[in-house]
Amino acid sequence: MNKKLFVGISMVTAVSAGFWACGEGTINEMTEMDNVISMQYPLDPATGAASPELQNLRDNAKNTCKEDMGCYTQYQGYLEGTEPVDVPESSSSEENQGPITNPTMSSSSRGDFNIVTKPSSSSMQIIDNPEPTSSAGGEIVVPVTGLGSCAPASTPISKGGKVKWKFTANTSNPTYRPADFAKAQFAWTFEGGTPATGTGATTGDITYSASGAVGASLTVTMGDVASETIQCSKLQVNGDPITGCKCAPVGVTGSVNYLETPDVNWAVSGCTSASDITSYTWEGVEGADTFTKTFDAAVASYAPKLKVGNNDNTVVDVTCDAVKVTEGAEYTIKSANDEGKITLTAAGTYNVVIGFACQNKVFFCNGVGGPVGGSVNKVPMAESWYTTANLTAADCSGNATVSLTVTGPATCGAQ
Secondary structure (H helix, E strand, C coil): CCCCCCCCHHHCCCCCCCEEECCCCCEEECCHHHHHHHCCCCECCCCCCECHHHHHHHHHHHHHHHHCHHHHHHCHHHHHCCCCCCCCCCCCCCCCCCCCCCCCCCCCCCCCCEEEECCCCCCCEEEECCCCCCCCCCCCCCCCCCCEEEEECCCCEECCCEECEEEEECCCCCCCCHHHHHCCEEEEEECCEECCEEECCECCCEEECCCEEECEEEEEEECCCEEEEEECCCEEEECCCEECCEEEECCCCCEEECCCCCEEEEEEECCEECCCEEEEEECCEEECCEEEEECCCCEEEECCEEEEEECCCCEEEEEECCEEEECCEEEEECCCCHHHCEEECCCEEEEEEECCCCCCCEEEEEECCCCEEEEECCEEEEEECEEEEECCCCCCCCCCEEEEEECCCEEEEEC
16 A cells, blocks of 8 residues: 655645655645645745745755665665656555646656655655756766775785775765765776776775786776776885885984074985885985985974885885974073073074973073063063063973074073
């Protein structure tokens, strides 16, 4: 029996075109008895369209169904506008059902209708007025670009190793629906892998017996005809290992003042491999075993990115030691009072780090050869022969950094 499914009078709504959707997805004309139900969500008297309450209920139900795989699968044709509204030829089996009329709607242009289904929970899902597509022959048309990306589950791997490949859907695509991908077909082709093909959103293990940077492609087919072929991120398969590499700045320990030394050099050493070392790539550019960086501003920490390669197609990332780049010389106040004081011997710009628990302490600087100006954590201090600044908990959370400009020798500290 094709009976309408309702769960509570407050969850029932009517359609302005005058049709209810039944449990099997067919559309029945409203009866006089249904007019009582429709009064729960009346139409807007000013426009004759659905009231805000009714429209909000419809939109929420439609979106909920699109996100639910079971609901979307059952009513995909209606939601995509590819399935015409089906009206039964006779209502003889219906209880309390008035005459049935065919609204004469096509898959590309039709009026409002509701689909009402009762899921396993006590709530009811209502979907109405899907946006029709211009497809012909009942084909499901979906986007053929921007479906997602694909990549190896891990990289690099060693020669003879295994790896899975994974597809990641583009959830920011406005047409993204989980149910679409639940029914999609995934066809993989692997460069240099065994097996050479695969299926599924996540593949089984693919084995690589030769080293090198290898790729893969994935064709995602939605429905029967729409598809996109995606080029995946490369997989690095390493051969003979490279070990022992060290990368450090030359002649620099800790920090460097770019006003005096704008160029900092890094060198790599100690790399060993059964195959010859053939490449050093710094910051994406291939070069020699040394690298130079020119600074024109202070930087809290900088280390170049380095990749080292050999002639067995192995490429490894090498971590370089970082430097702190300051604007002016740097000093550290290691304790409070006289034992922690520092002396600046000449005019210039200095960075002073207060390297102890400085909360509720007062930083001071006494200019011997002229006024002193500066800031604590970028908060200005008054320029004077003797200047001070209160140090707060926020200043000392990572130790205060004081930037000073002096016109002559000065003595500074904290107390």
